[in-house]
Amino acid sequence: MQERLFRLQREETDGNHIIHMTGFPILFCWILSYKSWIVYISVLTILSITALLWFYFRTFQGVWIPLFSGSLSTVWALGFAGYLGYPIDLLMIVVFLLITARALSHSVQSMERYHEEYFRLGDKQAAIMQSYLGLFSPALVSIAADGFAILSLAIARIPLVQKLAIVSSFWILTISVSVVTLHPILLSFLNPPARDPKAGKRFSDLVYNSVNQLLVTISRGNARYVTLAGFVLALLVGVYYSQQLKIGDVSIGKALFYADHPYNVAYDRIVEKGFAGISSLTIIAEGHEPGLFRKIDALTELERFQRHMTQHSEMVGGSITAVDMIRQLYERFEEGIPKWAILPSHAKDVGNMYGFFLQSAGAPALDRLVDKDLRNATITIFFRDYSHDTITGALTHAQAYIDANPNPTMDFRLAGGLFGILAAINDEVEWSYTWNLILVLVIVFILSFLTYWSLAGALIVMIPSIVAQPLTEAIMYWASIDMNINSLPVAAIGIGIGIDYGYYVL
Numbered sequence: 001m002q003e004r005l006f007r008l009q010r011e012e013t014d015g016n017h018i019i020h021m022t023g024f025p026i027l028f029c030w031i032l033s034y035k036s037w038i039v040y041i042s043v044l045t046i047l048s049i050t051a052l053l054w055f056y057f058r059t060f061q062g063v064w065i066p067l068f069s070g071s072l073s074t075v076w077a078l079g080f081a082g083y084l085g086y087p088i089d090l091l092m093i094v095v096f097l098l099i100t101a102r103a104l105s106h107s108v109q110s111m112e113r114y115h116e117e118y119f120r121l122g123d124k125q126a127a128i129m130q131s132y133l134g135l136f137s138p139a140l141v142s143i144a145a146d147g148f149a150i151l152s153l154a155i156a157r158i159p160l161v162q163k164l165a166i167v168s169s170f171w172i173l174t175i176s177v178s179v180v181t182l183h184p185i186l187l188s189f190l191n192p193p194a195r196d197p198k199a200g201k202r203f204s205d206l207v208y209n210s211v212n213q214l215l216v217t218i219s220r221g222n223a224r225y226v227t228l229a230g231f232v233l234a235l236l237v238g239v240y241y242s243q244q245l246k247i248g249d250v251s252i253g254k255a256l257f258y259a260d261h262p263y264n265v266a267y268d269r270i271v272e273k274g275f276a277g278i279s280s281l282t283i284i285a286e287g288h289e290p291g292l293f294r295k296i297d298a299l300t301e302l303e304r305f306q307r308h309m310t311q312h313s314e315m316v317g318g319s320i321t322a323v324d325m326i327r328q329l330y331e332r333f334e335e336g337i338p339k340w341a342i343l344p345s346h347a348k349d350v351g352n353m354y355g356f357f358l359q360s361a362g363a364p365a366l367d368r369l370v371d372k373d374l375r376n377a378t379i380t381i382f383f384r385d386y387s388h389d390t391i392t393g394a395l396t397h398a399q400a401y402i403d404a405n406p407n408p409t410m411d412f413r414l415a416g417g418l419f420g421i422l423a424a425i426n427d428e429v430e431w432s433y434t435w436n437l438i439l440v441l442v443i444v445f446i447l448s449f450l451t452y453w454s455l456a457g458a459l460i461v462m463i464p465s466i467v468a469q470p471l472t473e474a475i476m477y478w479a480s481i482d483m484n485i486n487s488l489p490v491a492a493i494g495i496g497i498g499i500d501y502g503y504y505v506l
Contacts, residue, residue: 005029020266023278024418030263031090031256038093045097049104055204057111059193065186066107069178073103076178077171086163091256091486095164098493099171102146102500106179109504110135114183115193124192132184138503139180141451145444145499147172152439153489156432158425164489231467238470245477246388247430247484255482271317271384279386281394282416283309283379288409290373294347294354299323301407302377303343309381312397315390317382322369326353380417391423429488436488437469444499451503461502468494 005026009019046067053063074096081088113135118127151169154162199205218227257263270278285293285302292298303323310319327341330353334340344350354374358366370377383390395415402412415423441462448458472494476483483491 006033020262020269022263022266022270026266027256027263030261035090038090042093042097049101053104053108056108057115057193058196058199059115061187061190061193062111062115065111065183066104068186069107069175069182070100070103072178072182073171073174074100076174077167080170081163081167084163084166086167089160089164092164092489095168095489095493096171098490099150099168102172102493103175103178105500106139106143106175107183109500110139110179110183114187118192119195125188127192128184128187132180135504136180137451138506140176141447142500142503143172143176143180145447145503146175146493148443148447149440150489150493152436152443153432155435155439156428156488158428158432158485161432161485161489168489168493231463234471235467238467238472238474240474241477242470242473245473245483247426247433254480255484255486279383279419280417281309281381281383281398281419283381283398284413284416285377285379286411286413287375287377288411290375292409293322293370293374293377294350296343296345296347296350298377298409299326299343299350301405301410302379305401305405305412306379306381308401309379309394309398312394315384317384319379319381320369321379322354322377325357325369326350329353329356378416383419386418386422388426391419391426394419395423425485429483429485433483433488433491441465448503452506457506461499461506464502465499 005021006029009021013019050063050067053066057063077096077099078088110132113131114127117131118124121127121130147169150172151165153165153168156162156165200209217223254264267278283305285298285305287293287298293302299322302321306319306321306323310316323343326343330344330349331338331341344353354366354370363372368378368380381394383394398412398414402414414420444462444465445458448461449455452458469491472491473483475481476487481487
């Protein structure tokens with residue numbers, strides 16, 4: 001479909017006409033059109049990681065063993081997803097790259113420890129035993145923390161997120177085999193690493209060592225109090241600005257594409273030109289008896305609610321109900337004189353209007369306004385954007401009318417259309433994000449305490465995440481990065497990243 005739409009756009013655009021296309025179908029067409037780019041970026045990421053591994057280890061083993069471990073976990077996880085029949089969402093590729101990076105990170109930790117022990121002991125077998133016995137506990141507990149952190153996303157009542165949580169947690173748990181178990185076996189068959197004669201003498205090594213020395217310096221003596229104060233200040237700043245971050249506050253187009261992307265340009269042009277808007281809120285009027293919306297009183301109530309909603313905000317671009325259709329048809333039968341754009345006085349005439357509309361526009365067009373029994377009807381309000389404030393404001397305004405105007409003949413149901421979907425997703429993301437954070441911190445604390453049997457040790461390990469999480473939310477607020485269904489898993493995985501290194505260091 002995407003190729004056909006884009007081809008039509010190219011063919012029909014000329015010096016006098018510019019074709020703009022926007023809306024959810026086009027949004028996903030654009031996403032799918034970048035599939036090849038995502039593959040290129042993934043390959044570039046792998047090549048960059050390879051270069052970094054060589055830059056750090058300068059040994060063949062230091063490069064291919066971490067890459068082999070990451071690739072093995074990836075193959076297992078994708079096979080697991082295929083076995084369960086779970087689809088791969090293009091927007092979730094970044095999550096998979098992050099998890100692969102976790103596998104590489106654990107692998108790098110173990111390889112670094114092995115290199116250090118070999119150069120210290122000079123015996124391959126002793127180095128393997130010493131390094132992997134020492135790393136076994138922190139590696140397993142950090143993998144468990146990562147795995148349970150992402151699995152806790154399954155509490156979200158969103159099937160896409162639940163499937164991602166199951167596959168991702170399995171992916172992370174495979175690291176316990178691909179790295180912790182497999183590395184010492186592979187190293188036992190390979191020659192030990194050769195000592196690099198230039199180690200510590202390169203400019204890059206000097207920079208690296210200088211950074212390390214700086215970090216040691218600011219953690220000792222009086223400098224540590226300044227560092228601690230900086231951490232507290234960063235935590236307070238992060239907590240303050242994280243409270244300003246609203247779920248779904250950025251439009252989906254702006255969240256995925258740059259402001260000058262053709263999709264966003266088309267969306268803005270439609271709003272600028274005064275069209276009704278492409279974001280809709282649909283309210284269902286559920287009647288208590290068949291034929292209700294042939295009656296004048298019911299149609300009048302429908303129209304009253306419609307006018308209440310259109311006067312709510314300047315973001316409202318228009319609305320439509322069965323009343324609009326009846327008024328327009330009645331005006332036509334009176335030679336198009338505007339004063340006759342009224343509701344008929346008798347139910348029989350209303351029924352005739354439905355019949356004429358059915359014959360001219362067809363059943364699908366009428367079904368969007370009323371059902372075949374004339375028992376249920378819709379009120380559709382079009383908005384010029386779908387930000388968090390616009391959605392919540394519209395739903396609050398609608399609910400206020402429903403509460404203040406009870407009707408014995410019908411019930412108003414919220415909410416359908418794009419607004420209904422986004423409101424449901426935003427509510428679920430907000431709820432699941434809050435509880436996910438709580439669950440992750442509780443899980444990490446329990447695992448840390450059971451590992452060290454020390455309250456101080458558990459809290460020390462958790463410090464990076466306790467500080468980094470609100471700071472991350474603050475940066476998202478400053479950079480207008482939306483917290484939505486796509487960024488939620490990234491945030492959940494991010495919690496475990498700092499904890500990993502805490503276990504290894506401690």
